Each structure stands twice: as C-alpha cells, then as structure tokens.
Amino acid sequence: MDFLTLCRTPALAVQVTIQPVDRLKVDAAILFSDILVLPEAMGMELVFMEGRGGPRFPHPLRSRSDIEKLTVPDPSSSLSYVLDALRMTRRELNGRVPLIGFAGAPWTLAAYMLEGRGTADFRHAKRMLYENPLDLHILLDKISRSTALYLRAAVEAGAQVIQLFDTWGGILGRDEFHEFSLRYIRQIIEALEDLAVPVIVYCRDAGRSLEDLAESGAHGVGLDWRVDLAAARLKVGAAVALQGNLDPLLLLARPERIDRAVQKLLLEFGPAAGHIFNLGHGILPDTPVENAAACVEAVRKHSAAIRRQPTPRWT
Amino acid sequence: MDFLTLCRTPALAVQVTIQPVDRLKVDAAILFSDILVLPEAMGMELVFMEGRGGPRFPHPLRSRSDIEKLTVPDPSSSLSYVLDALRMTRRELNGRVPLIGFAGAPWTLAAYMLEGRGTADFRHAKRMLYENPLDLHILLDKISRSTALYLRAAVEAGAQVIQLFDTWGGILGRDEFHEFSLRYIRQIIEALEDLAVPVIVYCRDAGRSLEDLAESGAHGVGLDWRVDLAAARLKVGAAVALQGNLDPLLLLARPERIDRAVQKLLLEFGPAAGHIFNLGHGILPDTPVENAAACVEAVRKHSAAIRRQPTPRWT
Numbered sequence A, B: 001m002d003f004l005t006l007c008r009t010p011a012l013a014v015q016v017t018i019q020p021v022d023r024l025k026v027d028a029a030i031l032f033s034d035i036l037v038l039p040e041a042m043g044m045e046l047v048f049m050e051g052r053g054g055p056r057f058p059h060p061l062r063s064r065s066d067i068e069k070l071t072v073p074d075p076s077s078s079l080s081y082v083l084d085a086l087r088m089t090r091r092e093l094n095g096r097v098p099l100i101g102f103a104g105a106p107w108t109l110a111a112y113m114l115e116g117r118g119t120a121d122f123r124h125a126k127r128m129l130y131e132n133p134l135d136l137h138i139l140l141d142k143i144s145r146s147t148a149l150y151l152r153a154a155v156e157a158g159a160q161v162i163q164l165f166d167t168w169g170g171i172l173g174r175d176e177f178h179e180f181s182l183r184y185i186r187q188i189i190e191a192l193e194d195l196a197v198p199v200i201v202y203c204r205d206a207g208r209s210l211e212d213l214a215e216s217g218a219h220g221v222g223l224d225w226r227v228d229l230a231a232a233r234l235k236v237g238a239a240v241a242l243q244g245n246l247d248p249l250l251l252l253a254r255p256e257r258i259d260r261a262v263q264k265l266l267l268e269f270g271p272a273a274g275h276i277f278n279l280g281h282g283i284l285p286d287t288p289v290e291n292a293a294a295c296v297e298a299v300r301k302h303s304a305a306i307r308r309q310p311t312p313r314w315t
Helices: A003-008 A010-024 A037-042 A064-069 A080-093 A106-115 A123-131 A133-157 A174-191 A206-214 A229-236 A248-252 A255-269 A289-308 B003-008 B010-024 B037-041 B064-069 B080-093 B106-115 B123-131 B133-157 B174-191 B206-214 B229-236 B248-252 B255-269 B289-308
Strands: A099-104 A161-166 A199-203 A220-222 A241-246 A275-279 B099-104 B161-166 B199-203 B220-222 B241-246 B275-279
Touching: A003 A010, A003 A080, A010 A080, A010 A289, A037 A106, A037 A133, A064 A133, A080 A099, A080 A133, A099 A106, A099 A133, A106 A123, A106 A133, A106 A161, A106 A174, A123 A133, A123 B248, A123 B255, A133 A161, A133 A174, A161 A174, A174 A199, A174 A206, A199 A206, A199 A241, A206 A220, A206 A229, A206 B206, A229 A241, A229 A255, A241 A248, A241 A255, A248 A255, A248 A289, A248 B123, A255 A275, A255 A289, A255 B123, B003 B010, B003 B080, B010 B080, B010 B289, B037 B106, B037 B133, B064 B133, B080 B099, B080 B133, B099 B106, B099 B133, B106 B123, B106 B133, B106 B161, B106 B174, B123 B133, B133 B161, B133 B174, B161 B174, B174 B199, B174 B206, B199 B206, B199 B241, B206 B220, B206 B229, B229 B241, B229 B255, B241 B248, B241 B255, B248 B255, B248 B289, B255 B275, B255 B289
Parallel strands: A099 A161, A161 A199, A199 A220, A220 A241, A241 A275, B099 B161, B161 B199, B199 B220, B220 B241, B241 B275
Antiparallel strands: none
C-alpha cells in the first residue's frame, strides 16, 4: 500500500487522520493527504516511487504551453476522494476535536510543478521567475484559483480550519517573496473570506517576513523551529495566533530531552493566549510513536503549569 | 582530473585561482580549495565520487571516541599543499589583487563530519547537539583550534583576507546558533586578532542573526541572496562591511537580466562605502563564463554610475 493509495482511498485516509487523535490525544485532526493532489487534479501526472522520497511529477512544466494545458479543476469531481475523506472524518470525529484541511501555497506548488520534485536549488522554478515572470504569474494565478475552489469545497465538506503551507517561500528574496508568493496567499485568503473559517499560513523561513504574513489576512502564522517565539510575538502583537515551533528532529531524542525542550519553548512564549503548539516543520516519518506521545504529554503538563502561575499585576 | 586532485596540486590550484582574475577581472582572488581539507588533515578520510555531489566522508563521526581520535594538525605538514598554493598564487598575482584564504565555520564542518555529506535534515549532527551537547562542544573546540592554526599559517603563507563560511548555521534555532556556531566563530576571530587581517564571515540565513554576526569581531559579514541590503545596512550601521548578495541562479539568466538585477541590488545599497559585491552563495558549477563576465561588467558600470551621483547634502 503506497502513500498515494492511502491518500486516494477515503476509508483509509480517515483512519490515518484519526489515529493521532486516538493514540496521541492531540487537540485537532489534520486530514491525511498531500499538497500535490491539487496539481494532479489540474492535469499533471503524479507518481510515488518507493524509497525515492515523496511523490513527484515525472513530466514537470517547462513552457507556457505546458502551463496553458492545465485546467482549473472542479473539486467535486477530480478531488472527490479528498472531500469524501473530509466528510467521513468529520462524522467519525463526532465533535471530539476540530478538523483541519490544507493546501500548498501557490509558489510552493509551482516550484514542485516546474521542478518535478524538491531539489537543491529549484533552478527551473527560479529560472522562470527571473526570465519569464509573466509565465510564472499565469501559472500562480491558475493554481490560486484552483486552490480557492478546492478549499471552499473542503470547508463545505467539513474542514473547520484551513492551513496553507509555503515550504519554499524562504528561498526567495524579499521582493520576489512579495510578488510571487505572498500576493497569491492573500488572493486565496480573500477568496475564502465569506466562509469565516480560520486560516493558518505556515512559511518555512517565516522569520524574515513575519509582519507581512501577519498582515496577509491569515488568522494564524505557523513558524519554523528557528524563529524565537517571544520575539515573534513582540513583532506581530496580538494580531494573529502563532503556531509552532519545535524542531521535528527533537522527536528523535530521548523523552526527557523532548520534555525539557517543550518546557523551554512554552516558557519562552509565556502564559499569554494565542499560541498553538506544533512542530516547526513536518513530522519525520521515522519518529517513534512513543516520542510523539511524550511530546503531547509534555505540552499538556507544562502549559497547565505555566497557566496556573498568577498573572503579574502590571499586565 | 578530479576536484580533490586539483585542490591538492598547488600548481593547478594556482591556475584555477588566478583564472577569474585574468578572465573576469574581479577585484580579488580566492584560493581554489575546499573547506573539507581541514577535517581530512584532522584524520578523516575524504573522497570524491564523480557525479555524486561534492567531496564526502565515507566514515562520518558517530561517537565520542571517534571525536577523540581526531588530531589538531600541524598545517605546515598535513596542509602544506594549501600553503604552497597560497605562496605560489601570491607570487603569481604580484600585487594585482588581494588574495583571500578561507575555512569552514566550525559548526558547518562538524555538521559535515557527523553527517558524511550535505543531507536534507542533518539528523546525526542535530542528534548529537540535542542528546550529547558535550560531545559536540569537544568536537567544535577541536575544529576551532585546528582552524585557527590553519588560518594563521595561511596568512603567513600569503592570504591577505580571511573568509569563514557558515553554510549551515541557518538550520539552528537562535539559542543553538549562539551556543554551537557563533561562539566558535568568535573563538577563531579572537585567535587571529594579532595578525590584523580582515575577516569576513558568511552565514547562509545571516538575516536572522545579522546584529550578532556584526558584533562577532568580523570586519565584514557575507549575506545570502534573501537579505535586503539596505535593511541590513540600517540594522548593523557602519560597524562592518557587507558582502553579497546576488542569487547565484541569476547567473543562469540572460546577460540583460543579470545587468538589471545587479543594477537593482547596487541602487538598493546606494552610494555609501562598505559594500563588497558578491554572489549570495557559491557560484553554480554550470554557470556560463560569459554570464559571470556580464555580471562583473554590470557591477563596474552601475557602481561607477551610482558613485558619480552627487552625495545629498544632508549626509
């Protein structure tokens, strides 16, 4: 049973989605899926080769005509398996915890679609950005419109929170990040405004563009493990919730070490509201389940202790 | 003729070092070498496999006893080929341009020594950091002492400027960056103080720790392509020179595009002194020579034009 088959089989995706709720007692469920199912629905072949990293596109986009062939898909047909999984999960959860749906940010999806897979320097994507920016804008706009439709359908199918993942925004210079990434993240958030559903934007390297992300219309900003939480809070004020940001590699350490790291992170943020504990990037596939459980337990223990402390008078 | 043979054969290393001065008319020569020759001199086997990325260590460090076996080498014997290349280059340059010597920053070298090569998450290096920080400190101290001796010998052999490259400082959280990277960079700079030679520290992701790097004792800070030059100058004041920071991938674009990008970058920095133009990371091996030449030419043309502008009265 490969990764994509799990994604495409609602009954299985539901099980994988609910396992962490049952076994780890986390406070929310995030749909088991992949950001690359949307480009597949737009017309790209997506394959998964065992032991060769994640899913990839064997025929990456190389020209304007490749981009023009892509469609803005109707999610109710080409992504019905995702919507079914959301509906079934929502029913199965039965109100225990909220359900999160997600999509890749347009720049991150475009980078994979132009490159085929994650690469060291994303040279094809950047080459289009530097040499044919108009082609890239056409692609990004198409992805953004597809994403907005997809996420609207996801919310209608039961997603109660939306996350956008911009894994590769951080490889861009500041001006390029604004023009090719942030602009389209805003476009999607605006398109979903009437649904009144919270949107969390995760951007690896968010440290550099924290204020901009906080003003993007997002309700929460996800931080990678390198951002200092207290400094981030000072920077953005109370405008958005902050989510993050334990180094995923800490979950390969001993449970006592995990406990200490979680405590340090929570103490740094302090007793104020507006923090959603999370890892600072995706969980590693070889993380021992008992370490993930130790992490959740540490969060419960230490955040309860921190919140029990009397609030200083001057606040 | 493989890469390491070029590094190890002074007569050839000299030729490769001087080529950019002759062909591109750059303002300084940087010795053709590799940061991993120092760990090799400390006792690690270093190999180069054609078409499989850069040089690597087939037997990475895995334990305290592996670390204890490493020596602090006498550069005049185990790194004599580098010192010979420096001496010969200095003679060959005959005062035309200054000669730069370099080393990897201790954390970056340790990361490679623990991992064997560049990896996606540097899990072995981070595991030691999180689980056995004392072992890592022992390693970092040994690397720092070796580096200080090596760079002192390099200066005595003819290097007129020293660069330290911390390619992987950016994967660390802020506290870890201070404890495991910056501290040892400072240690090396202090050890070289009496030589009165300028030291430039490059750190990918320097944007996050610019002020700290500016106070490290370095005379210049090298910036990656994602840092806004004008904002960086405002942050650090006139304390250090700033070096950088064109995206190396721009050198794969058309010469006209390179010209525009160079002009934008120089205009952003403005007419003030204290900017050393450079790429924001290592040049890509497949960069066309004529594009590199177009870049150098664009720097000369636009910086001359910018400096010809009258300085505003209020400065």
